[in-house]
Amino acid sequence: MATDRAAAKSVTQKRRERERQQRIDSILDAARQVFFAKGYVRATMDEIALGAEVSKPVVYQHFKSKDELFFSLMLPVIESLEVAMAELLDRLGGDDIVDGTELVRGYFRAAMSAYDRSPESFRILMLFQLGGLIGEMKPEVRDRLNAAGQRGFDLARDMFSQAMQRGWVRDVSAHELVDVLWGVSIGIIQLEDAKLNESRRSSFKQASFRLAEDLLVDALVLKA
Secondary structure: OHHHHHHHHHHHHHHHHHHHHHHHHHHHHHHHHHHHHHHHHHOOHHHHHHHHOOOHHHHHHHOOOHHHHHHHHHHHHHHHHHHHHHHHHHHHHOOOOOOHHHHHHHHHHHHHHHHHHOHHHHHHHHHHHHOOHHHHOOHHHHHHHHHHHHHHHHHHHHHHHHHHHOOOEOOOOHHHHHHHHHHHHHHHHHHHHHHOOHHHHHHHHHHHHHHHHHHHHHHHEOOO
16 A cells, blocks of 8 residues: 555656646747847746746746846757867867867867757857847856856867967967857858748858858968
């Protein structure tokens, strides 16, 4: 009898956890749509609750504020970029990357891969950065978002610093170089998103990335 009660309790707990996760996913999906359509400043928790088909108190059960909700939406995108940079750095350390050409191309492909994992969230992150809206957030959430993003940039700068020491790429400021590469990456994504319909964006974006890779390889990579 006790075993039956324990099994029933376990089933109930799993169902509740599944329903809880479904609510969170629904809120995040609605937030993604509202942030993209209205922008960070004009988006409201009321609109997000309406889109998720839950009450506003339910939204606040899972996310303390609009800032926290935005942070939860952006963190997976930022973390995916950090993971991609860490993998590139590991490949560099393990001699899997053999020259500057592979490194530059690897950087662009990592950025494109992060976009492909969650295009909507990546677009919102771009709009947030380009709009200079980081100052609108509460300081504690802003600092957490900055710290998360900084890790990926630090890995990329370390990577290109090592490439400069090996004589693979031009000896320039690694800090400024990574800013340039990131700016080119998000600029291509934003431009192609703005001018083409969804069915044609992917192929055009990839072509633009390949051209950017070629141009920057020619500009940066030192020939042996």
